Amino acid sequence: MSISTTDEIGQKQRSAEKRYRLLAVLAHPDDESFGMGGTLARYADEGVDVHIAIATDGVAGSVAGGYEHTLKELAAVRRRELESAVHILGGTLHMLGYRDSGYIGDPANQHPEAFINIDPQESAGKVVALIREIRPQVVVTHDETGGYYHPDHIQCWKITTAAFKAAGDATRYSEIGPAPYQPQRLYFTGLSNRMIKFFSFMMRLRGQDPKHAGRNKDIDWTRIGIDPHHLHARIDYRRYWDVKRAAAAEHPSQGGGTSRSRMFPEWVQRRFMATETFIRAYPAVADGFREYDLFAGVVAD
Ligand SMILES: [Zn+2]
Numbered sequence: 455m456s457i458s459t460t461d462e463i464g465q466k467q468r469s470a471e472k473r474y475r476l477l478a479v480l481a482h483p484d485d486e487s488f489g490m491g492g493t494l495a496r497y498a499d500e501g502v503d504v505h506i507a508i509a510t511d512g513v514a515g516s517v518a519g520g521y522e523h524t525l526k527e528l529a530a531v532r533r534r535e536l537e538s539a540v541h542i543l544g545g546t547l548h549m550l551g552y553r554d555s556g557y558i559g560d561p562a563n564q565h566p567e568a569f570i571n572i573d574p575q576e577s578a579g580k581v582v583a584l585i586r587e588i589r590p591q592v593v594v595t596h597d598e599t600g601g602y603y604h605p606d607h608i609q610c611w612k613i614t615t616a617a618f619k620a621a622g623d624a625t626r627y628s629e630i631g632p633a634p635y636q637p638q639r640l641y642f643t644g645l646s647n648r649m650i651k652f653f654s655f656m657m658r659l660r661g662q663d664p665k666h667a668g669r670n671k672d673i674d675w676t677r678i679g680i681d682p683h684h685l686h687a688r689i690d691y692r693r694y695w696d697v698k699r700a701a702a703a704e705h706p707s708q709g710g711g712t713s714r715s716r717m718f719p720e721w722v723q724r725r726f727m728a729t730e731t732f733i734r735a736y737p738a739v740a741d742g743f744r745e746y747d748l749f750a751g752v753v754a755d
Contacts, residue, residue, distance in 0.1 A: 492691025
């Protein structure tokens, strides 16, 4: 019998025992909520053992108005925000312990301890250690564009992809225990460029320049987004909309994820935009392949 992909049966199977495990490796404190928070909340609620590894401390992140005073102690502030958000999502938090690198051109990129300046062999080893300890069947990270070309996101993609390949190989990182483990699926987070084009259009209508978006005006929305044909997995999180919003709200130093909500009424967003999309990297699938569950066909072990 093949494993059913329907919500109902999936939930029952997963709730019986915590035999399904997911590891998300993401760059910053807030990526777990603003990005794939709906998916994480949904799987945690369905009984999957959800683990969230955050690579950096977020010290190079800009802060929302009124939070300037926190710059000195930003790492501690963001750590507390992250812990609250992960608690709401229902996951277990792991920190890789690196320094935030900042966006393209940020002087923080030059810091010798910045995540992007660490030997990827070393940082991939930390992800190998997590994979061998947690034994997740499904691993998720950023895609090779980092979503919006953030160097830390791209670094995360690089080391997690390397760790995914190495974790099951007894000849690689042989000093890291407890035993080699090969996860069954690797996914990358990805935003549809169809959606981005629509948002860019709306921004122009509102007199904003999509080429200079974001709080620091350094994000070019016209370069963002993946062709929908390459987005293989679509996770509906309508039932977890409020959980994602609540987790995002735990990051007030980062604006609490409210940027999108002003564009459309909340009910429109909840009804039509409560889907998070992923590229399936391993095992590879053809363009146009569609699935609605990251654990579809995954064998519990
Ligand atoms: Zn980030």
